[in-house]
Amino acid sequence: MTGPDDVHATPVLDVRDLRRHFASPTGTVRAVDGVSLTIGPGEVVGLVGESGSGKSTVGRCVVRLDEPTDGRVVIDGTDVTTLSARAMRPLRRNVHLVFQDPSSSLNPRMTIRQIITEPIRLHRLAGRAEAARRVDELLRRVGLRPELADRKPHQLSGGQRQRVSIARALAVEPVLLVADEPTSALDVSVQASVLNLLADLQRERGFGCLFITHDLAAVEYLADRIAVMYLGRIVEQAPAAELFADPKHPYTQALLSAAPVPDPEEQRGRTRILLGGDLPSPLDPPPGCHFHTRCPLATDRCRTEAPELRTVPSAEDGGVPRQVACHLVAEDGTAPDAAHVPVTAGV
Structure with a gap:
């Protein structure tokens, strides 16, 4: 969580007038229509709104899974908006996305060890022995036994799979984590444990986080600041406590x-x-x-x-x-x- 001095630090994310429009047979879908927001080091910003408000599209544009129609996305001081795929590759270490449904984001043919090792290998951050040690450490840190590393995703519960997704995202120590509805596909009984894990890891590692959700209780618990979206636009931004109080x-x-x-x-x-x-x-x-x-x-x-x-x-x-x-x-x-x-x- 941020302190009073952090608001003046260089943002880990600076989004300016972001637009994402999609062509359709009947016209242009203005999914995101001029969104601006910043996230400071160690800050959690919640992005909330109804389904169809455009909040997930903002997250996908930030990590360049969707290409912005207009506007700028600056991650840790680098404008990534128009970078080629080759130029973007080394910068992907700085930002990772935790998807809503871990079942669809984990390769079913790979073991848990291979899944978590992959970003370490791609960014050449460690040799084989060090990578294996880091995987065991990450699994323990997200509350999983290292013995699970040789299993495949379908052999784990939904909550365990989401913990694997978080471990994979943190394997390269990003400065920004984009969490897109990370608990909505989970049973209510495990949602709180995953939220507690995210809160603990964020305090421990100090990464910035864009927390996208429709769950107001979750965003009140986790976020320092909240941005409210309606039909592609942000209509209000405020510190979390102020937004809920007034x-x-x-x-x-x-x-x-x-x-x-x-x-x-x-x-x-x-x-x-x-x-x-x-x-x-x-x-x-x-x-x-x-x-x-x-x-x-x-x-x-x-x-x-x-x-x-x-x-x-x-x-x-x-x-x-x-x-x-x-x-x-x-x-x-x-x-x-x-x-x-x-x-x-x-x-």
């Missing part, structure tokens, strides 16, 4: 109101914000603020003018400023409460 954007307010809390008495006293209408298609996003078709607070200005992501006062003096893209949030950060407005959007 959400500014009506969409963020609605998301948090839908998340259950462990205290039954507190849960009964909460007001659920019900959004009108359906999530618009990225093929034909609404004009102005993309959220206006579902927002109970929308005005005529919201329907015609897209709000800029702008800085508002933060409760953390000298810390990372919070940002919001909403015409209704005042310059001093005062925001209306969508929970006390009747739902009319989409009608």
Whole structure:
């Protein structure tokens, strides 16, 4: 986790005005439509939003599994946006992706030892004996017995396979880990153990992390800062504690109101914000603020003018400023409460 001095350090990830558009027979899908975010050394940034918001596409563009349509991705000071595959190869040591489903990301023909050794071998980081020692060490560190190294992925449980994925990602000591819904394919009983492992490893090794999820409880536990996406755009960014204590954007307010809390008495006293209408298609996003078709607070200005992501006062003096893209949030950060407005959007 970051300290107060880390916010001024050179970012391990700097994304500027990232766009990823896909051509389709019926038009252009604007999956990511102008996203900017940074991650400092040792910082965990959560990227949250509904399915279809574009958050996984941001992660794929960061690691160059998808090619950005426009914008810049700078990893540890190097702009990787237009690098060739050959030029990108040595830099892949700096960033690794942990996929949502470990079953589809681990080669079923390889043993666990071969899977974890592969990135060490490709980057020529150790000889055979040292690589074998490092694999045993990594397996122990992620909570697996070294004897499992000679098994294949199908012989392990889902939680064990995800731990192998994490061990493989950390084998080359990256400066940035992109974790794309790393617990959503796991049983609830093992999700917490994997999250605890990620938190422990991040504190121990100090890598930056882009944590992509729809699980608000997980992101509150793991992230230093949270960015909220809606239909390809970031609508709010803030330190995690501030975002949960005082959400500014009506969409963020609605998301948090839908998340259950462990205290039954507190849960009964909460007001659920019900959004009108359906999530618009990225093929034909609404004009102005993309959220206006579902927002109970929308005005005529919201329907015609897209709000800029702008800085508002933060409760953390000298810390990372919070940002919001909403015409209704005042310059001093005062925001209306969508929970006390009747739902009319989409009608």
